[in-house]
Amino acid sequence: DLYQNGTYNKWIEKVLTHPNEIRQIYKEVSGSEKPDDWYPLQVICEKCGKVGTTKVTGIKGDKVTYKCMPDMVSWAQGCGHEGEINPYDGRSKLPWKVEWAVKWSGLPVTIEGSGKDHNAAGGSHDISVRICKEILEMPVPYNIPYEFFLTGGAKMSSSKGEGATAKAIGELLPPEILRFLMIQKHPKRPIEFNPEGSTVPVLFDQHDKASEQYFASEPEIPDHGRLFHYSQISDAKPVKHYLPRFTRVIFFLQMPHMDAEKEIAEIKGSKLTVEDKEEVAMRIKYGKKWLDSYAPEDFVF
Numbered sequence: 685d686l687y688q689n690g691t692y693n694k695w696i697e698k699v700l701t702h703p704n705e706i707r708q709i710y711k712e713v714s715g716s717e718k719p720d721d722w723y724p725l726q727v728i729c730e731k732c733g734k735v736g737t738t739k740v741t742g743i744k745g746d747k748v749t750y751k752c753m754p755d756m757v758s759w760a761q762g763c764g765h766e767g768e769i770n771p772y773d774g775r776s777k778l779p780w781k782v783e784w785a786v787k788w789s790g791l792p793v794t795i796e797g798s799g800k801d802h803n804a805a806g807g808s809h810d811i812s813v814r815i816c817k818e819i820l821e822m823p824v825p826y827n828i829p830y831e832f833f834l835t836g837g838a839k840m841s842s843s844k845g846e847g848a849t850a851k852a853i854g855e856l857l858p859p860e861i862l863r864f865l866m867i868q869k870h871p872k873r874p875i876e877f878n879p880e881g882s883t884v885p886v887l888f889d890q891h892d893k894a895s896e897q898y899f900a901s902e903p904e905i906p907d908h909g910r911l912f913h914y915s916q917i918s919d920a921k922p923v924k925h926y927l928p929r930f931t932r933v934i935f936f937l938q939m940p941h942m943d944a945e946k947e948i949a950e951i952k953g954s955k956l957t958v959e960d961k962e963e964v965a966m967r968i969k970y971g972k973k974w975l976d977s978y979a980p981e982d983f984v985f
């Protein structure tokens with residue numbers, strides 16, 4: 685991976701030499717206070733192989749000193765080993781907010797005056813943004829495809845031949861789902877999004893699975909959880925709620941005399957919360973749009 689093949693080495697070095705600034709960014713953005721001796725890096729313990737239990741205690745030339753802590757985290761016990769290790773070439777792991785900034789920096793893209801501050805779209809990833817800009821001194825690439833997309837610069841394929849306009853796609857998908865789609869794409873490649881077939885329901889399903897990963901206490905695919913995290917438009921921390929499957933909403937929408945909200949509450953098996961209801965309303969709204977535009981015949985009856 686990008687740790688092992690050395691791609692991240694130069695960024696790890698940058699991060700390691702700016703622990704105070706990174707602590708400050710965490711504090712200013714989210715109010716989270718890291719201890720004064722905190723380093724934004726964890727190394728793989730040479731004795732027990734764990735990474736989540738280690739604490740870097742200092743820098744020594746091209747090595748770091750560390751301790752494998754028996755009681756630092758509740759979900760794993762470190763072996764107590766103390767040592768020093770060269771943290772490069774896959775022997776360490778960055779905290780994920782830092783890693784995200786590093787991922788951006790690894791993308792072969794530069795931005796000159798992208799104009800709009802990406803913050804307009806939401807602030808949940810501000811820590812990564814600031815680390816990217818201020819510590820790694822790299823541009824934040826991901827608002828590029830998003831804007832590119834929204835301003836109609838992207839080529840989109842459509843089997844109808846006329847091509848779906850970016851505006852049409854923007855209207856077809858809720859902002860979170862659109863962003864979920866965008867951040868998976870490489871910033872420099874044209875965005876191929878064919879809204880026909882089962883693309884839209886599949887995208888909703890992927891989003892919902894990513895949401896499960898985000899809220900899981902031990903996610904199986906943490907990257908998917910992060911995708912969900914970075915898809916958020918609102919600054920507020922996402923609230924776990926019931927996500928009715930898009931295809932089900934579509935089904936209920938087409939059944940005469942059926943109240944989609946009521947049916948979904950029945951599937952959920954309990955009363956819908958305020959957030960659940962908002963979600964249902966949103967999916968009904970976009971479900972109708974989809975049925976009126978790109979839904980293939982096997983979904984329409």
Ligand SMILES: [Zn+2]
Binds near residue numbers: 730732733752763764
């Ligand atoms: Zn250990």
